[in-house]
Amino acid sequence: MGGQAALWAAVLASGLYHGLNPGMGWPLALAAGLTERRGAAVARTLAPLAAGHLISIAVVLLPFTALTVLLDWSRAIRIAAGIGIVAFATLLLLFPRHPRWMARIRPQQVALWSFAVAMVHGAGLMLVPILLGLCTSVAGNAPAVGLPVVLGNAGLALGMALVHTLALVAAGGTLAWVVYRTLGVRVLTRWWFDLGQLWAGSLALAGGLGLWSAL
Numbered sequence: 001m002g003g004q005a006a007l008w009a010a011v012l013a014s015g016l017y018h019g020l021n022p023g024m025g026w027p028l029a030l031a032a033g034l035t036e037r038r039g040a041a042v043a044r045t046l047a048p049l050a051a052g053h054l055i056s057i058a059v060v061l062l063p064f065t066a067l068t069v070l071l072d073w074s075r076a077i078r079i080a081a082g083i084g085i086v087a088f089a090t091l092l093l094l095f096p097r098h099p100r101w102m103a104r105i106r107p108q109q110v111a112l113w114s115f116a117v118a119m120v121h122g123a124g125l126m127l128v129p130i131l132l133g134l135c136t137s138v139a140g141n142a143p144a145v146g147l148p149v150v151l152g153n154a155g156l157a158l159g160m161a162l163v164h165t166l167a168l169v170a171a172g173g174t175l176a177w178v179v180y181r182t183l184g185v186r187v188l189t190r191w192w193f194d195l196g197q198l199w200a201g202s203l204a205l206a207g208g209l210g211l212w213s214a215l
Contacts, residue, residue, distance in 0.1 A: 007130050011160050014126055015167025017202070018053075019175070023121065025049045025114050026172035033180045042176050045110060050169045052114025053123065057161040060124025061131050065153035078132050082208065085125045089204035126206045127164060131157055 018024050028049065033042035067077050118124065135153050 004134060007134050008163070010130050011127065011163050012167050014130075014206075015164035016171040018123055018164070019168035019171030019173070024053065024117065024123070024168065024172060025110075026176040028110060028113075029173065029176040030180050033176070039177065039180065042180055043173065046169055046173045046176070048111035049114045049172070050165050052111040052116075053118045053168060054161055054165040055111075056115045056118035057124040057127065057164060058158055060119075061127060061157040061161060062154055064128055064131055065135070065157050066150055078129070081128050081132060082212075085122070085128060085206060086204050086208060088122050088125060093204075124161075126202070127160060129206055131160060134160070 019026065026049075029042045029045040032045040033039055035041070064077075064081070134156060
């Protein structure tokens with residue numbers, strides 16, 4: 001598998017991973033289906049979940065696309081990004097609880113909840129090393145700099161966010177639907193599991209790999 005193909009595979013894999021993580025919201029889709037007793041409610045809840053997650057990923061990635069034109073500083077940018085991601089993962093391990101203001105988001109505001117959760121968990125940060133790797137690879141093939149490069153990298157970042165979110169919806173939606181049809185409310189009352197520490201560890205791993213690739 002080529003370098004770019006491997007990076008895009010990582011984008012897809014991270015989306016699947018985020019989708020299976022209950023902290024990213026698939027239990028909300030399950031709860032909607034159980035409350036309304038309709039499978040359509042599961043699918044309907046996935047749309048605002050996806051919208052909030054997509055916007056969160058884009059908000060995190062887009063600022064880095066402007067930095068990628070600084071080719072002479074690309075290594076320093078990648079090192080700084082890796083250190084920042086590892087530091088953020090450390091904070092998640094030390095302070096795993098969500099901020100109090102998130103408790104004031106009403107259940108009807110699913111998109112806002114999804115955006116806030118993705119930001120607080122650093123979901124977009126996991127994709128930063130991949131974005132920098134893709135931008136570096138593209139810049140190696142087209143060494144021109146300036147606005148066209150920024151716009152091209154912005155399109156690349158939005159494409160990454162879209163692919164990642166589609167994978168998230170596919171994984172989380174499938175899991176929510178299967179649980180809705182087979183297990184129902186029991187999974188929420190008896191089988192809840194928390195991937196908080198695993199999430200922080202995987203974020204630290206992504207930052208560490210990004211840092212290692214830049215050194």
